[in-house]
Amino acid sequence: MSKIKNEIYNPDYVKNLFNRMSNSYERMNYITSFGFSIRWRKQYLKQLKTKNEKVEVIDLLTGMGETWGAITKKYKSANITALDFSEGMLEYANNKNQKKFNSKIKVIQQDILNNQLPSDHYDFVTCAFGLKTFNPEQVEILASETKRILKQGGQCSFIEVSKPNNAILTFLYGLYLGKIVPILGKLLLGNPEEYKMLWTYTLKFKNSQQAVELFKKQGLSVTYQSYFGGCATGFIAEKL
Numbered sequence: 001m002s003k004i005k006n007e008i009y010n011p012d013y014v015k016n017l018f019n020r021m022s023n024s025y026e027r028m029n030y031i032t033s034f035g036f037s038i039r040w041r042k043q044y045l046k047q048l049k050t051k052n053e054k055v056e057v058i059d060l061l062t063g064m065g066e067t068w069g070a071i072t073k074k075y076k077s078a079n080i081t082a083l084d085f086s087e088g089m090l091e092y093a094n095n096k097n098q099k100k101f102n103s104k105i106k107v108i109q110q111d112i113l114n115n116q117l118p119s120d121h122y123d124f125v126t127c128a129f130g131l132k133t134f135n136p137e138q139v140e141i142l143a144s145e146t147k148r149i150l151k152q153g154g155q156c157s158f159i160e161v162s163k164p165n166n167a168i169l170t171f172l173y174g175l176y177l178g179k180i181v182p183i184l185g186k187l188l189l190g191n192p193e194e195y196k197m198l199w200t201y202t203l204k205f206k207n208s209q210q211a212v213e214l215f216k217k218q219g220l221s222v223t224y225q226s227y228f229g230g231c232a233t234g235f236i237a238e239k240l
């Protein structure tokens, strides 16, 4: 990979950011999306084909396993793998796996941009709210890795918090995520800076349109999705 120009996309920087946020992420995630994140996670999984047989699913950038409930509900007899590189987030994920999921999720600590996952292996790849901390060069690697690990006919679904198209909605969302949430972060949790970064990433990311192009470039069949006036965007893609 060529030199990462902007420090905020440096994997070590991102990893440290999530390690620092890990003790408050779940609560703040709920607050930052007005509780919409739970609904959006269900909606973005709904886009994927339903299969009753045993399927292989991998949840990339799994965080604390926020999507596992929805995945296990949709794919009742799936083998589920969950990948993240932040030990802080994974500590909570492992705990949740033990307490709520009978340790049936295979949790692995790897960098998706430099991973050892098997090729042509997964029926479904899911990824919620992980795109914004990648620059376009890294999204290109993510796209090629997603294609590599998917089986032929396999599908992936991605979703990310985005800058809405509507100026009023953008203003209100920006005010909320850029100003109010950091204050809440400080009052409730003592760490406003980390949460301010989430809006900084969102402004740079804009929406999933560029990622759609980069996934198409890999030869995947891609469909763009917009949720709640563009407050979140994403896409589903299939390996033909």
Ligand SMILES: C[S@@+](CC[C@H](N)C(=O)[O-])C[C@H]1O[C@@H](n2cnc3c(N)ncnc32)[C@H](O)[C@@H]1O
Binding pocket: 011, 014, 015, 018, 029, 060, 061, 062, 063, 064, 065, 066, 067, 083, 084, 085, 086, 089, 110, 111, 112, 113, 127, 128, 129, 130, 133
């Ligand atoms: C915003 S959180 C999303 C967590 C979860 N998917 C959710 O729905 O809330 C993004 C996660 O991606 C992880 N992450 C970011 N870059 C990564 C990389 N290159 N490899 C593996 N994990 C990464 C972070 O550690 C963090 O846990």
